Amino acid sequence: MSDRRSEESSGDEPSSSSISDEVWEQFLQDTERDIRKSAPKEPSARAREVSERLKGQQGQPEGWRTGPAWQEMNGRAARRRRTWAVIGVPLAIAVAVVAMRPSLIPGDPFGSSAGTDTAATQLPAETTTPTAPPSAVAPDTPTLAHPFAGSPALRWADGAAGIVLPKATALGAIPKGRVELALQQTRKLLVDANLNPDVMAGGTPSAALSVLDPKQPGVLDNLKTSLRSPSKTHDPLFLFSRFDPKDVKPAGKIVKVRGRITFAKGKYQGVAVHADYTFVYPVVRAAATDGSTEVTRTIVRRVIDTELSDPTRYRVTPGRLTLLRYDEDAGNTACGIDDGYLHPRFPSQAPTGSAAPTGPSVDPYDRSRDIGKEEACGTVSRT
Template identity: 80%
Template sequence: MSDRRSEDSSGDEPSSSSIPDEVWEQFIRDSERDIRKSAPKEPSARAREVAQRLKREKGEPEGWRTGPAWQETNGRAARRRKAWALIGVPLAIAVAVVAMRPSLIPGDPFGSSSGTDRATSPLPAETAAPTAPPSAVAAGTPTLAHPFAGSPALRWADGAAGIVLPKATALGPIPKDRVELALQQTKKLLVEANLDPEVVVGAHPDAALSVLDPKQPGLLDELNTALRSPSKTHDPLSLFSRFDPEHLKLAGKVIKIRGRITFAKGKFEGVAVHADYTFVYPLVRNDGSTEVARTIVRRVIDTELPDPTHYQVTPGKLTLVSYNEDAGNSACDINDGYFHPQFSSQAPTGSASPTGPAVDPYDRSRALGKGQEGCGSVSRT
């Protein structure tokens, strides 16, 4: 602005309402300094008064710095800044999360999961017998980083979390707490016999044996004989999952599991428990190879916690009524007390060749052992 004074139209001396030069120049300097230092701020009451007097004298339109138009513009800018703040902060958080976990975006837009276990939601717990085998899954080669790639077990539960006990209820005169004890002891037997990492690589299953009744005729003697001197007639694999530690180890720390457990009143005035579970073991050789093979073991066991007031039993210990197993991808006719998975890069081991049609070891809808006679083969691992 070059015109710093206000004069009337006649060119006479300044009117009584004129502003002295030094006041006006100080005002201009202060205003320009404030503008340079920060975003526009609402002028002080003194500044508004001076500006209004200038406009009245020079006829300037409203809206220059102090008028309603500037205030409205400043208000809209503030609202825009506030809106962007509300949107920008959550957006920045979302971008950071996706950067760390790109698999959270549906459809894998970056192709980051190619050749790996794709992020999938776990299956709900099994509550009834399946009526069909698991659907086919995308092909994949198991690796040390992704040992369940290409397997239906990818969506199965990890380890003991897959043994979901039903809610215990009283069975007539049998109280709820005895039902709960029978369920917990059966779960312990399953976990210690099939999921303990030391037992899986050959250790003696002391914890599993501890839940069984020592008064059950011949049971513990038979199992200990099988563990000590395995043979075709005394096979520890009928109850315990074991692999030869000289040649094999688990590929990672996860064993996948799926199945169900139920209870009812038993034959011995106690609680009968029925368990049907499939375990999937990823394994790698100890020779430095990174090739992963999977062995699938299905077990069906029946236990009972008899009434100690009617039978000569050890209170709190399980009677093992029956136990059966079916293994997929394990060499035939090797009776050394270990499962022997077949690796695709190696020639088959064992003395017997597979016979009969291939069966799906993941098919939990078929009866145990049905469709596989003698040394059978599997359709997938």
């Protein structure tokens, strides 16, 4: 990794000699106070491990006009991932329900119209933080014809149509055009990372990587390492939704999406964008030997903070995003597998993974709760 301080100031950067000692000292004190306030008081063992490794990689502390560094992201509880597996109890409940309602058998062999997706009215776009989880829906079993049956996501938007950008406006001296660019670049990141079929099948998220600033220390290198050689500390699932095509394949072409995106003036004199979205992926086994068409769903929620920083004040690439935070919360994926793929569990399938769920049961559709506070392997109340 190159030494950021060895780079010579470009002609559009103000000379550091124009900053008085008093202003410099105040900047350092304010920055240190902000980082202390935002850092978790008791980081997890995994966060401490990553922090120590990254400290070893960074030869010098964050400098003036260099923009946010990777270790600051780690201190702000970035790159947190919580997985929520499915336990065997829902299977017993499903068997009892099917006994009373045969139409819920996958494939609907009796010709019933139960669980018809087209009957649902789409919800209006989310504009504020929800105050409660979605209401319970009829426990219909998903099928290839109706992969979102029995899910609150049935009424959510389809794919990229669910990522609705707010109307861009100027932020003081920051023109409307820069705000629009920050929003569009963040949307491009979200769409490619979570909705591109090639990326979902394990391909390279080229469009998502292309909007990130190569001058942000360590970010692109770490992401590319995670894609090339996934591991516990270099996990592409932190930012990208990926399934092993030898394991599962999409149950149809639709991924349901719900969330919101906002903007404000950023810490680095640019446009800060906050995105909070949940993606629902219906899948089937890639090669079921028994001819089964059983459908299950994995639910992934992502909270991402980006900033289009001011290139006249910071050593950044114009038009590229600085990635400040990314948290992930995955529901219905095996625990303890670090191969860079989500591993959905089917109701009729035995548990997989090396780590048994020990955390609490949560509703993966509940967008009113915070994520990224701690790491855990728990269970989901519904899929």
